[in-house]
Amino acid sequence: MPKLAGTLIVLLTFILLWQGFHLLVGASAIASPLQTVAKLGSLLGTGEFWLNINETMRAFVAAFALSLLGGISLGIVLGVQRLAGNVAEPILTTLYSIPKVVLYPLVLLCFGLGISAKIAFGVMHGLIPITLFSMNAIRQMKPVYRRTSQVMRLSPSQSAFTVILPAILPEIISGVRLGFSLTLLGVLIGEMFASQRGLGFLLTSAINLGQIDTIMAIALLLTVFAVSCNSLMMLFNRQLTHR
Amino acid sequence: MSAAATGAKVVTLKQQPAPAEAHATLRGVTRVFQLPKSTLHALGPIDLDLAKGEFFSVVGPSGCGKSTLLDILAGLSAPQAGTAHFEGKPVNGVPDGVGVVFQEDASFPWLNVRDNVAFGLRRAGVDPAEIKRRVDYAIGFMGLKDFAASFPAQLSGGMRQRVCIARTLVMQPRLILLDEPFGALDQQTRLLMGDELLRLWRETSATVLLITHALDEAAMLSDRVGVISTRPGTFIDFVETGWERDRDSRVVSTPHFGDITARLWEKLRVEALKIMSTGKS
Numbered sequence: 001m002p003k004l005a006g007t008l009i010v011l012l013t014f015i016l017l018w019q020g021f022h023l024l025v026g027a028s029a030i031a032s033p034l035q036t037v038a039k040l041g042s043l044l045g046t047g048e049f050w051l052n053i054n055e056t057m058r059a060f061v062a063a064f065a066l067s068l069l070g071g072i073s074l075g076i077v078l079g080v081q082r083l084a085g086n087v088a089e090p091i092l093t094t095l096y097s098i099p100k101v102v103l104y105p106l107v108l109l110c111f112g113l114g115i116s117a118k119i120a121f122g123v124m125h126g127l128i129p130i131t132l133f134s135m136n137a138i139r140q141m142k143p144v145y146r147r148t149s150q151v152m153r154l155s156p157s158q159s160a161f162t163v164i165l166p167a168i169l170p171e172i173i174s175g176v177r178l179g180f181s182l183t184l185l186g187v188l189i190g191e192m193f194a195s196q197r198g199l200g201f202l203l204t205s206a207i208n209l210g211q212i213d214t215i216m217a218i219a220l221l222l223t224v225f226a227v228s229c230n231s232l233m234m235l236f237n238r239q240l241t242h243r
Numbered sequence: 244m245s246a247a248a249t250g251a252k253v254v255t256l257k258q259q260p261a262p263a264e265a266h267a268t269l270r271g272v273t274r275v276f277q278l279p280k281s282t283l284h285a286l287g288p289i290d291l292d293l294a295k296g297e298f299f300s301v302v303g304p305s306g307c308g309k310s311t312l313l314d315i316l317a318g319l320s321a322p323q324a325g326t327a328h329f330e331g332k333p334v335n336g337v338p339d340g341v342g343v344v345f346q347e348d349a350s351f352p353w354l355n356v357r358d359n360v361a362f363g364l365r366r367a368g369v370d371p372a373e374i375k376r377r378v379d380y381a382i383g384f385m386g387l388k389d390f391a392a393s394f395p396a397q398l399s400g401g402m403r404q405r406v407c408i409a410r411t412l413v414m415q416p417r418l419i420l421l422d423e424p425f426g427a428l429d430q431q432t433r434l435l436m437g438d439e440l441l442r443l444w445r446e447t448s449a450t451v452l453l454i455t456h457a458l459d460e461a462a463m464l465s466d467r468v469g470v471i472s473t474r475p476g477t478f479i480d481f482v483e484t485g486w487e488r489d490r491d492s493r494v495v496s497t498p499h500f501g502d503i504t505a506r507l508w509e510k511l512r513v514e515a516l517k518i519m520s521t522g523k524s
Binding site for chain 2: 142152154158166169241
C-alpha cells in the first residue's frame with residue numbers, strides 16, 4: 001500500500017504544480033487542470049476526435065510492431081554475431097544521433113503524404129534503440145548461464161527458450177519501453193508536419209488557432225496513454241523476472 | 244619447514260599413485276589459446292588419475308590454467324593434444340553423470356529456489372514425483388527449506404551458491420567438478436560451506452575435483468591435493484592428506500593441517516614468486 005500512497009502523492013503534487021503554473025502564467029498560456037479535463041471530456045464526446053485518435057493509433061501500432069519485430073530480430077543477430085555487432089554498433093549509434101526531423105522532407109518524398117510516411121518516421125525513431133538494447137542484452141548476458149545450460153546438457157532450443165530468453169528479457173523490455181515512447185514521438189512529429197488527420201495534426205491546428213485547452217487536452221490524453229503502457233510493461237517485467 | 248621436520252605423516256609424491264579404480268583420467272592434456280598477436284600455452288602436458296570416490300583438489304597460482312583443466316574434464320572445452328576420459332569413455336561434450344559448480348553465481352534470478360533446483364530435472368523429463376522427492380531432499384540437505392519460495396535476489400551470495408550446489412546435487416552426478424565455488428564468499432561462510440561440501444561428498448560417494456586458490460580449503464577438504472605450476476600449468480607436486488573420510492572444518496586446528504598447508508605453500512610460493520617477478524598473471 002505505501003507504493004500506492006506514493007503514486008497518489010506524486011499525482012497530487014503534479015496537479016498542484018500545474019494549477020500553480022496556470023495561476024502564475026495565466027490561462028492564455030496554460031489551461032487549468034479542470035479546464036483541460038473538461039475539454040478532453042467534450043473532445044472525447046465527438047466522433048471526429050475518435051477518427052483522429054484512430055488514425056494516430058493505426059500509424060503508431062504499425063510503426064511500433066515494425067520497430068519491435070525488426071529491432072529485436074536485428075538485435076539478436078547482431079548480439080550473436082560478434083563481428084557483425086562490432087561493425088554495426090558505431091554505425092547505428094551515429095545514425096541515431098542524426099536529428100531525424102531534418103530528414104522528414106526526404107521521408108515524405110519517398111513515402112508520400114499518407115500514413116506510410118508517419119509509420120516510416122515512427123520506425124526511424126524506434127528501431128535503433130530497440131536494436132541496440134536487444135544486442136547488448138545478448139552480449140552482456142552472464143557467460144555462466146550458457147555454460148550452465150551446457151552442463152545440464154540442454155538442447156539448443158531448450159537453452160534458447162528456458163535460459164537465454166528469460167536471462168535477456170529485462171534488457172529487451174527496457175529497450176522496448178524506450179522504443180515505445182520514441183516511436184510515438186516519431187509518429188506524432190510526422191503528423192504535426194505533414195498530415196491532414198491524427199492527434200499530431202490536431203495539435204498543430206490548435207497551436208495555429210491558439211486553442212490552449214485543446215493542446216493541453218491532447219497532451220494529457222497522450223501522457224495518460226504513454227504512462228499507462230509504460231507502467232504495464234514495467235509490471236510485466238517485474239512479474240516475469242523477479243529482479 | 245618441511246613436513247619431515249615436523250614429524251607429521253604428510254605423504255608427498257612426485258608421481259601420483261596409480262589409483263585402484265580410475266574414475267576420470269587426463270593423459271597428455273595440453274591447451275593453447277590463440278591470441279590476436281601470439282599464442283598462449285596455458286596448460287600441460289598434464290596427466291591425472293582421479294580414483295572413484297576421491298576428493299581431489301587442484302591449487303595453483305592465478306592464471307595457471309586450473310579452470311581450463313576443469314573445462315576439459317567437463318567437456319566444456321577440448322584440448323589441443325591429449326585425451327580426457329570419464330568412466331572409461333572419452334570426454335566429448337559434457338558427459339552424463341558430471342556436475343559442475345561455477346565460481347560465479349549461476350542461479351537463475353527469474354526462478355525461485357525450488358524451481359532453480361528442479362530446473363535440470365524438468366528439462367531432462369524426469370517423472371514429477373521423482374523430481375519432487377529429489378528436490379525436497381536437496382533443498383533440505385543444503386539448508387534451503389525456509390527459502391524454497393524465495394527468489395535469488397532475496398538471498399545472500401552464500402545462499403545462492405547453495406542453490407547452485409543443490410541444483411547440481413539433484414542430478415545425482417558421479418563426478419562433481421567445482422571451480423572455486425566459494426571464491427566470492429567470506430572466510431567464515433567458506434569454512435561452513437566446506438563442511439557442507441564434505442557432507443555432500445560422503446553422502447553421495449561421488450568423486451570430487453575442486454579447483455581453488457585457497458590452500459587452507461584444499462588442505463582441509465581433500466584426500467589428495469595437486470599443485471600446479473605457473474603457465475604452462477603442469478602438476479609439480481601431489482600431497483596426500485591422510486584425513487579420515489569423516490572429517491569437518493575442525494581439522495584446521497590440528498598440527499597436521501598446518502603441516503599440509505605448509506607443504507603446499509612451500510611449493511606454491513616458488514611459483515607465486517615467479518609470477519611476481521615476471522609480472523605476468
